[in-house]
């Protein structure tokens with residue numbers, strides 16, 4: 001009996017980490033009495049008090065910069081950016097400081113912080129509330145970028161991110177915050193960062209995806225299975241550092257690769273995966289690599305959003321075309 | 327003000343019945359929007375936040391356009407009448423630097439026009455806010471920064487937002503005047519805004535006006551303020567309802583009668599109702615629209631994607 005949603009898993013992981021380690025503190029806009037606009041921090045203020053659960057002024061640059069200072073002092077701050085679309089004021093702090101502090105002090109100071117942000121479209125949210133710009137962060141040396149795609153992975157990966165000695169941008173696919181439930185023990189066990197998860201095994205084709213798009217991708221894999229095509233489905237989970245081995249091994253086996261992501265095509269993280277495969281598994285490929293992604297457009301407002309979001313139909317079509325190569 | 331309130335009520339009702347997206351009502355803050363907008367000249371430029379629909383409507387944004395935008399349709403920002411005002415600004419505080427830029431354009435062209443940006447109390451915590459004030463002060467730009475201090479930024483009360491005693495005093499560091507005004511008194515808001523705007527128009531430089539009001543509604547339709555705010559506080563602030571205050575004043579001056587009131591409400595309900603009908607029958611745009619306005623000309627590389635999207639939409643009978 002699945003009991004725990006993805007957003008509840010986030011909350012359980014935060015509470016668990018705070019319980020275990022007094023250095024873990026949560027800060028962000030509306031994370032206190034309101035419990036976060038998605039309720040990811042609900043109850044934490046009551047449980048841990050206002051020195052460890054801090055409502056910040058409306059200042060994303062301050063949220064990230066304060067995390068850098070706290071982290072340098074040995075705290076394990078978990079900053080919440082209310083929506084990924086509002087992370088940009090914090091980018092200077094993330095790119096110019098969080099990601100570099102360890103390197104530029106040759107390890108004297110470190111930055112074990114996590115910045116959480118709900119991301120992605122498909123929930124009919126207002127302007128600037130639906131983008132997927134994970135590739136921007138994956139491009140930055142010194143950062144880790146993690147995207148869970150199920151409640152249990154959200155729990156295990158967030159714990160890992162908080163315990164990790166380096167800065168992690170943790171992006172939560174809000175479309176599946178409450179889409180399905182899972183059962184798992186709230187026992188503090190973390191999952192490994194830097195590892196892909198093979199959600200389904202298959203020999204005929206490899207689907208690689210992350211975040212909420214695992215829903216459409218798994219559904220497409222179901223349809224393919226009805227036609228006797230067995231698709232392997234890989235959830236990348238940690239974009240950086242990338243577990244290229246798992247992907248290359250799968251492509252060596254299947255010879256066909258379809259990458260699915262919600263973010264725009266050009267410079268999307270699918271391009272990196274495609275390049276890795278071109279470099280490391282070209283000889284295994286039986287068909288050109290395909291990407292099914294958002295278009296290179298501004299994320300449309302809700303009325304047109306469905307045109308943008310990669311649909312099961314598009315994901316299926318790419319797979320079938322890939323299968324046509326002998 | 328009554329039109330704004332009627333519009334807000336209808337918009338919230340549409341959202342509740344699934345016919346509009348998330349919506350931020352301006353209930354209780356109508357005097358800020360109208361006081362400011364009525365102090366502007368048509369040739370000035372407004373740079374609103376997401377809660378200044380009253381000012382937008384005053385300045386010629388059609389009710390139907392406002393509904394389209396909040397209904398999730400970009401056509402709602404393609405204002406037919408209003409040519410130069412900026413669209414709604416969602417990333418908090420990012421409109422303030424634009425106002426400095428618009429004002430710099432007026433200054434460069436020696437035009438006697440003013441850029442007026444409006445934002446919330448929370449927005450005064452943003453770097454963009456300080457940076458905009460600073461450049462406007464340094465360049466003596468014809469810009470006016472209005473703060474709709476509704477005393478809440480979602481769940482964060484004004485007292486937790488900043489230790490500054492007033493938001494108006496944030497002007498001092500930027501070398502410009504800052505005034506605090508009763509934001510529930512439309513006459514006072516208009517007076518303070520007019521002084522600031524006319525000063526800027528006459529080459530006197532920028533200024534900041536903090537209008538102290540109150541957010542009587544939830545933050546948006548996606549919010550439930552009972553989680554963090556005492557209902558008693560809200561009821562107490564209803565006593566300052568700016569619409570009731572203006573009505574009381576006008577009645578005391580023998581300038582307003584029951585039948586005036588009825589006529590006005592009737593007209594507002596009628597206008598909003600007509601706009602809702604237009605909005606609901608506006609249909610949806612073509613899928614190509616998501617590509618066609620990205621650049622002045624659609625680059626060939628993007629045109630391929632456009633073709634694909636159009637084909638998919640046609641296949642799914644959705645173009």
Ligand SMILES: Cc1ncc(C[n+]2csc(CCOP(=O)(O)OP(=O)(O)O)c2C)c(N)n1
Nearest residue numbers: 086377416417418446447448449478479480
């Ligand atoms: C940069 C940024 N951060 C966060 C948000 C989410 N958000 C939307 S409105 C809001 C509070 C705004 O408070 P205030 O400036 O006082 O304006 P009000 O909503 O009270 O009118 C927040 C945090 C946002 N839109 N932009």
Ligand SMILES: [Mg+2]
Nearest residue numbers: 446447478479
């Ligand atoms: Mg406010």
